[in-house]
Amino acid sequence: MDRYEQFRRAAIDRGIPDDEVGKFADQLRFAVWTAASGSGEEVVGQRGGLPRLPVGMEWPGGGYPLPFIASVDCALLPRAEGLPLPVDGTLLFFLHHEADVQAHPNTDKPGFARVLYVPAGTDTAVAPPPPDHDSTRFFDEDMPFLIPECGLSAWVEPVLPQWIRKRNVNHEPDAVQDLFEELKHIDELCELVDGLWPVPDQSSLLRIGGYCMKIGGQDSPWTRMAEVSVMSRHGTGSDLSTSDLFRLCDAEESRLIREWVPLAQFLTESDYHYGCFLISLDDLAAKRFDTMLSFTMFTE
Known part of the structure; x- marks a missing residue:
């Protein structure tokens, strides 16, 4: 029995109407969270350090090398319903947060963020640090x-x-x-979710799937994507009223939330930046990781 069916059966057993259970379940997602491994825990990936890259591949970013954030072994990750991650191979995440946050409008192919998928069986080796990496510092923070x-x-x-x-x-x-x-039993449904799957008492370093975190007072990545999409179709000189533009943006954002998922969300070493990589569910299932979009956000 998968987790969605487990939830539906438990909710209906409590007497909650089936149609309401279904509407709530449509909003429920399951995501993979990672944290620093403790004694006896299975290690499924690596945060920081030096990445294992395919033999002969240069450090991502070329002449502007991108800091390595983390890697995960997809074969070792627990399965999450509705999240079509590869069943094997390795995902590696790279981000230069200060350069990325200044990119505009952050809905083009990112120049300062990269997701690399290395298929299982690929010959890899620990990459040497890029030349002059010891002298590389971020603009406003003294960070290695x-x-x-x-x-x-x-x-x-x-x-x-x-x-x-x-x-x-x-x-x-x-x-x-x-x-x-319409969700008349929302409190009871939330309590059921928390009772079925208690949250561990540990902080996550890297999150895969779920929903975008809202950071401070900023618009979410989905909101920003929706605005760019609508304006690209209708232009700044459109005859549409403000209310019509808001309506179109709302509809587009709803579509994006259904069709796109955070591929990685993580705190950076910075005190002020948070990384968020998004990908469509179709592209994730097809392993088209070059379609990822990056939205680095300020944390205050």
């Missing part, structure tokens, strides 16, 4: 290029949109506000 290395363990967590967790839809699209009114 190489992150201290640690092993990663992983588990699956249920993830709900923040509007459900906070019971606040004041700034959400009309469709979300309507759905919120």
Whole structure:
């Protein structure tokens, strides 16, 4: 029995109407969380240190090498329903957060972020540090290029949109506000999720799947993507009213939330930046990792 079926059966056993259970379950996602591995825990990846790259491959970024964030062995990751990660091979994540956050509009192919997929069976070797890496520093922070290395363990967590967790839809699209009114047993359903899958008492270093974290007062990556998409179709000189533009953006954002997923979310070594890589579910299933979009955000 998968987790969705487990949830549905438990909710219906509590007497919650089936249609309401289904609407709530449509908002429920399962994601892979990772943290520094402890004694006896299976190591599924690596944060920091030096990456293992295919033999002969240069450090990603070429003349502008990108800091290595983490890697995960897909064959060792726990499976999360609705998240079509590769069943084997390795994913490696690279990001220069200061350069990436200045990129505009952050919906083009990123120049300062990279996801590398290395298929199983590929000959790899630990990459030597890029030339002059010891002298590489970030513009506003005295940070080393190489992150201290640690092993990663992983588990699956249920993830709900923040509007459900906070019971606040004041700034959400009309469709979300309507759905919120239909969820008469929302407190009981949230309690059921928490009871079925208690959250471990540890901080996650890298999150795969789920929903985008909202950082400070910034628009979410989905909001920013929706605005760019709508404006590219209708232009700044459009005759559409402001209310029509808002409606179109809301509809586009709803579509993006359904079709795109965070491939990686993580705190950087910076006190001020948070990394977020997004990919469409179709591209994730097809291993088209070059379609990833990067949205580095300020944490304050």
